[in-house]
Amino acid sequence: QVQLVESGGGLVKPGGSLRLSCVISGLSFSDTYLTWIRQAPGKGLEWVSYISPAGGTTCADSVKGRFTISRDNAKNSLYLQMDSLRVEDTAVYYCARASGSGPYGHTDHWGQGTLVTVSS
Amino acid sequence: EIVLTQSPVTLSLSPGERATLSCRASQSVGSYLAWYQQKAGQAPRLLIYDASNRATGIPARFSGSGSGTDFTLTISSLEPEDFAVYYCQQRSNWPTFGGGTKVEIK
Secondary structure, three states: OOOOEEEEEEEEEOOEEEEEEEEOOOOOOOOOOEEEEEEEEOOEEEEEEEEEEOOOOOOOOOOOOOEEEEEHHHHHHHEEEEEOOOOOOOOOEEEEEEOOOOOOOOEEEEEEOOOEEEEE | OOOEEOOOOOOEEOOOOEEEEEEEEOOOOOOOOOEEEOOOOOOOOOEEEEEEEEEEOOOOEEEEEEEEEEEEEEEEOOOHHHEEEEEEEEEOOEEOOOOOEEEEEE
């Protein structure tokens, strides 16, 4: 059974930093494309960042230069380092597996999400 | 950025009725379109990928069609558990989601 469990969310002041973690089990982690997707309260979904098995990364323009995605294959873990946080970064952050041939992928397994609140 | 426009925003139907949801892309995405269902307080669940392929465990009442810029998700006969918000997502370019269609009980 595939499980993705996020942690690390919380309340942070504008300009602050937070590191999200996602531990994944039940699949071959080192072969897996992974992504962080967020959802602001009452709003739609936004892809934030994406990482390949080899460690290649891309991210949304809205977080470029502020957020960094990384992975530790030995720990079956995905991370999102979030710096220079803004009020508009407030959202539930989901980690998810990206599948499918071709670009990026559709996300067939999701975590339960972790809430990040940026407020003074 | 490829913009996905979903319509209608809200669909009010009764159990047993047919639901037809639309997703239109601002430029061609080929067949790289997926549909997700989200219930309150839960993560989205993949329903359809690559326009017309049902994900594992998804009932046959869910079907997807379309290519290029126009896509449709059809629920042939609504069950009580189908009332939720539905999102489309493209992956032809940096992935983006549509704004969602809420299917509510009439």
